[in-house]
Amino acid sequence: MNRINKLFQEKPSNILSIYYTAGFPELGDTLLIAEELERAGADMLEIGFPYSDPVADGPVIQASSKQALENGMDLKTLFNQLKDLRSRINIPILLMGYVNPMLQFGVENFCKACAEVGVDGCIVPDLPMAEYEEHYQEIFKQYNLSNIFLVTPQTSEERIRKIDELSTGFVYLISSSATTGKNLQVSQNTEDYFARIAAMKLRNPTMIGFGINNKATFDKACQFANGAIIGTAFVKVLSQDKSAAGIHKFMKSISE
Amino acid sequence: MNYFVNEKGYYGDFGGAYIPEMLYPNVEELRQNYLKIINDESFKKEFHQLLKDYVGRPSPLYLAKRLSAKYNANIFLKREDLNHTGAHKINNTIGQILLAERLGKKRIIAETGAGQHGVATATVCALRGLECVVYMGEIDIQRQAPNVARMKMLGAKVVPATSGSKTLKDATNEAMRDWVNNPVDTHYIIGSVVGPHPYPDMVAIFQSIISEETKKQLKEQTGNDQPDYVLACVGGGSNAMGMFYHFINDENVKLVAVEAAGQGVNSGHSAATTALGKEGVLHGSRSILMQTEDGQVVEPFSVSAGLDYPGIGPQHAHLFKTGRGKYVSITDDESLQAGLLCTQLEGIIPAIESAHALAYLEKMTFTGHENVVVCLSGRGDKDMDTYMKYFGL
Numbered sequence: 001m002n003r004i005n006k007l008f009q010e011k012p013s014n015i016l017s018i019y020y021t022a023g024f025p026e027l028g029d030t031l032l033i034a035e036e037l038e039r040a041g042a043d044m045l046e047i048g049f050p051y052s053d054p055v056a057d058g059p060v061i062q063a064s065s066k067q068a069l070e071n072g073m074d075l076k077t078l079f080n081q082l083k084d085l086r087s088r089i090n091i092p093i094l095l096m097g098y099v100n101p102m103l104q105f106g107v108e109n110f111c112k113a114c115a116e117v118g119v120d121g122c123i124v125p126d127l128p129m130a131e132y133e134e135h136y137q138e139i140f141k142q143y144n145l146s147n148i149f150l151v152t153p154q155t156s157e158e159r160i161r162k163i164d165e166l167s168t169g170f171v172y173l174i175s176s177s178a179t180t181g182k183n184l185q186v187s188q189n190t191e192d193y194f195a196r197i198a199a200m201k202l203r204n205p206t207m208i209g210f211g212i213n214n215k216a217t218f219d220k221a222c223q224f225a226n227g228a229i230i231g232t233a234f235v236k237v238l239s240q241d242k243s244a245a246g247i248h249k250f251m252k253s254i255s256e
Numbered sequence: 257m258n259y260f261v262n263e264k265g266y267y268g269d270f271g272g273a274y275i276p277e278m279l280y281p282n283v284e285e286l287r288q289n290y291l292k293i294i295n296d297e298s299f300k301k302e303f304h305q306l307l308k309d310y311v312g313r314p315s316p317l318y319l320a321k322r323l324s325a326k327y328n329a330n331i332f333l334k335r336e337d338l339n340h341t342g343a344h345k346i347n348n349t350i351g352q353i354l355l356a357e358r359l360g361k362k363r364i365i366a367e368t369g370a371g372q373h374g375v376a377t378a379t380v381c382a383l384r385g386l387e388c389v390v391y392m393g394e395i396d397i398q399r400q401a402p403n404v405a406r407m408k409m410l411g412a413k414v415v416p417a418t419s420g421s422k423t424l425k426d427a428t429n430e431a432m433r434d435w436v437n438n439p440v441d442t443h444y445i446i447g448s449v450v451g452p453h454p455y456p457d458m459v460a461i462f463q464s465i466i467s468e469e470t471k472k473q474l475k476e477q478t479g480n481d482q483p484d485y486v487l488a489c490v491g492g493g494s495n496a497m498g499m500f501y502h503f504i505n506d507e508n509v510k511l512v513a514v515e516a517a518g519q520g521v522n523s524g525h526s527a528a529t530t531a532l533g534k535e536g537v538l539h540g541s542r543s544i545l546m547q548t549e550d551g552q553v554v555e556p557f558s559v560s561a562g563l564d565y566p567g568i569g570p571q572h573a574h575l576f577k578t579g580r581g582k583y584v585s586i587t588d589d590e591s592l593q594a595g596l597l598c599t600q601l602e603g604i605i606p607a608i609e610s611a612h613a614l615a616y617l618e619k620m621t622f623t624g625h626e627n628v629v630v631c632l633s634g635r636g637d638k639d640m641d642t643y644m645k646y647f648g649l
Contacts, residue, residue, distance in 0.1 A: 052420060052552040053538065055432040056276040062419050074550035099274055100537045104551030125276040126537070130264075150277040154439055159280075177278045177439040 002120045003092035004146050004169040007043060008205040008226060015227025016218065016254060017044040017207060018234050019096065021064040022081070023073025024050075025242055030081045031088060036244050038091050040251035045089075046123060046229065049078055049097035056125045058181030060232045064239065075105045079113045086118035094148065094169075096123040107136050111143040121146030121169050129159075129166060137166070146170075152177045153193040157200070164202040171204045173197060173225060175211045181232035184211030186220050194224035215254050230254065259504045259571070259580055265453030268577060270544075270570035273452035274537045278436040282444070283540075285359065287454045293358050294351070294461060306350050307465065310383070311340045315466075317473035317629070322601040323614075329622035332483070333604070333632045334470050336495065343607065343634030344463060344495045345376035349445055351462035353380040356443035363387045363442045367431040369396055369424035369491075370561030371403025372634060373447030378412035388412040391430040393423035396561060403638060421555045424565055428539050448492025449569030452540030456497075456569045463498025470629055471502055478627055485620075487512045488631035489612040490583070491527070491563035493572045495633035500581070510582065513572060514612045516558035517585035527556035528585035529568045530576050538566065543573040559588035559642060560608040562634070586615040592646050594618070595636060607634035608642060 007015065018037050022030045034045055050065035050073055057065070078095075085093065095114065102110050102124060114122070122145060127136075129149060140147050146169030151160055154177055164171060173194070175184050184190075197206060208221035209229030221228035237250045265271050265287070273283055293299055307313040316335045323331045336344040349366075356364060364386050368374030374390040381388035390407055394416040397404055407414050420426040428446075435444045449456040449463070467486075475481040486503055488496035490513040503509040518526035526532060533544040538553060545567040546554040558564045568576075575581035586594075591608055594615035599605045606614060610633045617630070636643065643649065 053425065053429050055429050055539075056278065056436060058433075059419070066420070069552060074548075074552075076550070098537075100547070100553075101551035103536055104534075104547065104549065126274045126540070128273060128275065131272065131274070152278050152281075152439075154281040155277060156281075174278065178437050179278075179433045182437075 002144055002146060004044070004120045007092050008170065011043060012205070012226055014222045015043045015207065016041070017046060017227060017229040018042045019046040019048060019229060019231030020235055020238060021048040021050055021061065021068050022078050023068035023071045024064045025067065025238055027071040027073060029242060030078065031085065033238070033242070033247065034089050034093070036247045037251070038089050040248045041255055042091060042251065043227065044092045044094070046094045046096045049075055049095055049101060051098040051101055054098060056179055058179040058232060060181045060235050064235045075101055075110070079117055082117040082119065092120045093118070094121045094123055095119055099124050099127045108139050111139050111145055114145055115143040119145070121148055123148040123172065125150060129163065133166060148172050150174050151197070153189070160197070160200065164204055167204045169204065170226065171202055171206045173206050173208045175208055175221070178210060180210055182211050183213060184217045198224055218254050257578060257580070259575060259578070261453065261457045267571045267574035269535070270542050270573040271453050271456060272542050273540060274542065275452045275540045276436065278439065279432070282435060282439055283452050289359060290355065290454050290458050293355050299354060299358065302354055303351055307347065311346050311350065312338060313465065314469040314473070315339060317470055317477065319477065320602050323598065326601065327617050327622055328624050329626040329628050331617065332474070332627065332629045334466060334499065334629055336466065336631060336633045337604070337606065337610070337635035341376050341379050342637060343372045343376070344466060344498060345373045345447060346379065347465055347498065348447065348459050348462040348494060349373070349376040349380045352443070352445045353384050353386065356386070356445070357384065359443060361441060361443035363389070363438065364445055365389045365391070365431050365434050365442055366445045366447060367391045367424065367427040368447065369393070369427065369564055370638065371396070371400040371407065372562060372638070374412070374414070375403055375406050375410070377445050378407040378410035381412060382410045389434065390414050391417050391427040391434065393417045393427045395422045396424065396427070400561065423555070425553060432539070448494040449497045449571060450492040450539055450541065450567060456541065456571055459494055460497040460501060460571060463494050464501035466495065466498035466631065467500065467502035470499070474627065474629070480627070482506050482509050483627040483629045485510045485512055485626065485628045486631070487514060487613045487616055487628065489514045489563060489609045489633060490568055490572060491516070491565045491609065492567065493569040495631050497569060497571060499629070499631040504580065511575065511580065512616060513581050513583045514616045515583060515585040516560055516563035516612055517587045518557040518559070520587055521585055525557035527558040527563050527565065529566065530583040531585060533567070541570045543567050543570045544576065560591065560612065562607070562609040563612065584616055586612045590615040590618070592643065595643065596647060604632070605636035606632055607636050608639045610634055
């Protein structure tokens with residue numbers, strides 16, 4: 001059992017996970033932001049490793065990736081920064097990014113480095129399930145890493161079952177088919193979709209992401225899943241005010 | 257050796273569908289239906305009728321006598337430049353628009369670099385009355401004003417891609433993001449043999465009309481349907497794949513793919529993907545791409561906007577890796593000189609893309625008997641600015 005499984009066991013509802021891009025706004029900010037987020041009450045973190053062509057992301061996260069790359073962020077640098085992660089931070093940490101940087105680093109090297117620094121799992125949106133199952137699942141298992149798959153309103157029930165079977169950690173429900181950074185509009189359709197998933201009684205917990213940007217959308221999402229993920233809204237905060245006060249103010253606005 | 261796609265969507269080590277879950281239903285719908293639709297008799301009839309009456313096919317296979325004399329071989333030009341809209345791109349957009357209609361799609365999106373594929377897409381959307389949105393890098397919009405105007409006149413909305421390097425690769429990213437956000441009613445007409453499976457196969461099939469006709473025409477003109485060489489330029493590689501397609505299993509036909517070396521392969525301003533690239537994933541498929549050690553995609557450079565792409569289609573990567581195709585490169589200067597030569601010897605102003613293929617003739621040696629087919633993929637009207645500046649015309 002890794003930290004992700006433990007978290008869901010201890011706290012089955014209202015889990016708040018925050019996404020931000022490594023090396024943004026400044027190269028050396030990665031761990032400082034993680035520490036501040038843990039202090040401010042985040043339950044889990046998703047640290048993005050930047051890619052030049054992030055097709056699932058909207059303008060805000062694209063811009064943060066571009067800046068991070070210009071700052072000199074790459075996977076080697078990131079794993080170096082995360083060396084003393086576990087002497088400073090206790091909550092579960094996931095790395096999120098696109099498949100090509102991971103392939104160039106070497107999937108086995110990547111998983112090994114994650115295990116060494118104490119990263120608990122990964123989200124790689126453009127790594128298809130079939131590829132993962134055929135080539136990489138064993139490596140992930142060997143290093144006790146969770147791999148998180150996405151589900152959208154258009155994902156078939158059969159495919160969701162398959163995703164649930166392959167997932168360890170949680171299943172990531174995308175609120176609507178969209179790139180990151182759109183506002184969540186909870187229509188009847190969205191509620192039906194969330195309710196449909198809830199009724200499937202998946203073996204994994206679920207988290208809702210994409211479009212969660214304030215207390216109202218966070219609370220709404222938590223009615224249908226074990227928790228929710230905030231990305232773009234927090235990256236926006238970082239680009240304006242990355243101070244501890246700024247981070248705490250944002251976190252307060254979600255939890256109070 | 258199998259040079260074509262297998263049931264998993266791969267060409268040897270290359271291909272696949274590396275897409276986020278948001279695109280899965282669209283791509284899967286296409287995968288399940290494309291062969292059924294393309295092989296349907298009513299589709300075939302409509303496709304070939306439009307290619308004949310609207311595009312103006314078959315395009316001539318022209319024995320270029322003065323180029324032949326110069327190079328000491330029989331040089332045949334496959335005249336894709338004579339197609340409606342001026343390039344081979346329309347073969348694919350006609351096929352995909354008919355397919356999109358049969359899938360019940362109402363809205364078409366596309367990416368474009370120089371604007372040729374954008375114009376070809378806007379053209380078929382006007383022809384069939386479908387909404388059309390074309391993504392184009394902000395920098396390319398400034399460089400290619402006449403094509404932007406053509407697309408607008410054809411009724412398309414041209415959206416500037418302002419992310420990344422603001423060129424073709426970013427226009428492709430933006431089109432993919434549009435598709436993520438519009439998963440039900442939209443079809444994405446990719447312009448080259450790139451993207452997730454089944455795109456590389458589908459686009460190759462639509463472009464394969466080029467080699468299908470060439471075979472027949474060669475047989476009529478020379479008595480032999482197999483030339484010694486076929487040459488074509490490669491950006492993503494759609495005209496080359498169309499030109500190679502029906503010759504791939506004729507192992508005695510040598511396939512030569514000409515990439516853009518830009519200012520020189522090692523100049524730091526190049527688009528010679530097979531020389532400079534490594535295996536990786538870009539725009540949904542595993543192929544060869546120009547990238548940093550960390551896997552960030554490198555911005556390519558070529559005088560020719562149509563070859564200015566950091567990857568190649570997965571089938572090309574397979575032909576390259578297996579040695580079935582020979583992948584070479586030609587610099588900006590060499591291509592422009594070859595364009596001028598073709599113009600002055602044959603009265604044909606080629607697109608600078610196509611001039612790359614012509615330029616490689618200079619580097620080959622012939623004994624006077626060889627039959628050589630060069631795909632003249634597009635006409636040079638769009639490149640007059642570049643030609644004028646370079647030659648001080």
